[in-house]
Amino acid sequence: MSCSPLPRSFYNRHAIELARSLLGKILEHGPAAGRIVETEAYLGLSDAAAHASRGRTARTEVLFGPPGHAYVYFIYGMYECLNIVAEPEGSPGCVLIRAVEPLRGIEEMRRRRRAIQRVEDLANGPGKLTLALGITRRLNGADVTRGPLIVCAPERDEPFEIAVSPRIGITKNADWPLRFYIAKSRFVSMRKPR
DNA sequence: CAATAGATCATCT
DNA sequence: GATGATCTATTGC
Numbered sequence: 001m002s003c004s005p006l007p008r009s010f011y012n013r014h015a016i017e018l019a020r021s022l023l024g025k026i027l028e029h030g031p032a033a034g035r036i037v038e039t040e041a042y043l044g045l046s047d048a049a050a051h052a053s054r055g056r057t058a059r060t061e062v063l064f065g066p067p068g069h070a071y072v073y074f075i076y077g078m079y080e081c082l083n084i085v086a087e088p089e090g091s092p093g094c095v096l097i098r099a100v101e102p103l104r105g106i107e108e109m110r111r112r113r114r115a116i117q118r119v120e121d122l123a124n125g126p127g128k129l130t131l132a133l134g135i136t137r138r139l140n141g142a143d144v145t146r147g148p149l150i151v152c153a154p155e156r157d158e159p160f161e162i163a164v165s166p167r168i169g170i171t172k173n174a175d176w177p178l179r180f181y182i183a184k185s186r187f188v189s190m191r192k193p194r
Numbered sequence: 195c196a197a198t199a200g201a202t203c204a205t206c207t
Numbered sequence: 208g209a210t211g212a213t214c215t216a217t218t219g220c
Contacts, residue, residue: 040212049212051205059205077202079213096212115215127213169212 003028003152005145011067011086015041015093018086019180020162022151027100029133029149032108034100034123036151038181038188040167042083044092048172052092062141063092070149072130072140079127082135084144084151098168098179099124101187102132109133125189160184 003026011018019041027034042050044063051073052063062071063085071083071094087093100123102109109122109132116122123129130136135149144151161183166175168189181188 042212051212054206057206073212074204075211076213077204077211081212083212098212125213167212171211 003033003150003155005147005150005152008066008068008145011084011144012088013086015043015086015095016178018084018093019095019178022084022095022097023162023180023182024154024157024160026103026152026154027097027129027133027149028104028152029135030105030108032105032133033103034129034133035103035154035187036097036099037101037185038097038099038124038179040096040098040180041086041178042094042096043178044087044094047176049167049170049174049176050092050094052094060092063094065089065141068143068145070135070139070142070144072135072137074137075127080130080136081126082130082139096126097129098126099181099185099187099189100129100133101185120186124187128189 019039022036022039025036044052052060066089067085069085082097083094085094102122123132163183164177165179167179
């Protein structure tokens with residue numbers, strides 16, 4: 001089962017706007033798919049917490065490229081995190097995907113996360129969802145409008161309320177309210193800001 | 195329940 | 208050489 005990707009124009013706007021708009025959308029990688037329930041905006045040069053704040057390097061290259069591409073980076077020697085590049089080429093805003101609600105390919109997700117019992121815990125964190133969906137650095141720079149990793153609109157648009165909080169796990173600009181999540185979702189990550 | 199330790203390495207100083 | 212957009216297991220109350 002597959003969905004049809006959102007167009008590039010969807011991503012060509014400010015990171016904060018994109019972070020809100022990605023909530024409720026479907027993230028699909030092969031047989032595995034989930035509904036995006038939690039995101040964070042990273043703003044670029046003005047945002048000391050953003051990787052791109054230090055300018056253009058080998059790692060941050062994709063952030064400065066055109067919108068609608070995946071930025072996947074390796075963190076803490078162990079995990080990988082998925083971002084979607086926002087804003088026009090040259091402007092490095094992006095959106096960190098922090099949690100998804102498993103929809104399809106749940107058996108595949110369980111296989112990739114052996115020890116996990118509850119469906120709620122399969123992808124409720126940035127490092128967990130990449131494991132559950134099989135997303136690795138091989139997908140860094142991949143075009144999210146073309147696959148194999150794609151983002152698309154849900155078949156039925158269900159209304160939801162968006163909650164806002166500070167971003168999680170950062171030390172710089174730790175009070176900026178750039179984390180967005182679906183208010184009543186059981187699938188958002190639980191860790192507290194620091 | 196909350197707090198913390200340990201795993202482990204690419205990136206940048 | 209230190210740090211980091213994390214997660215899990217374990218310890219302690």
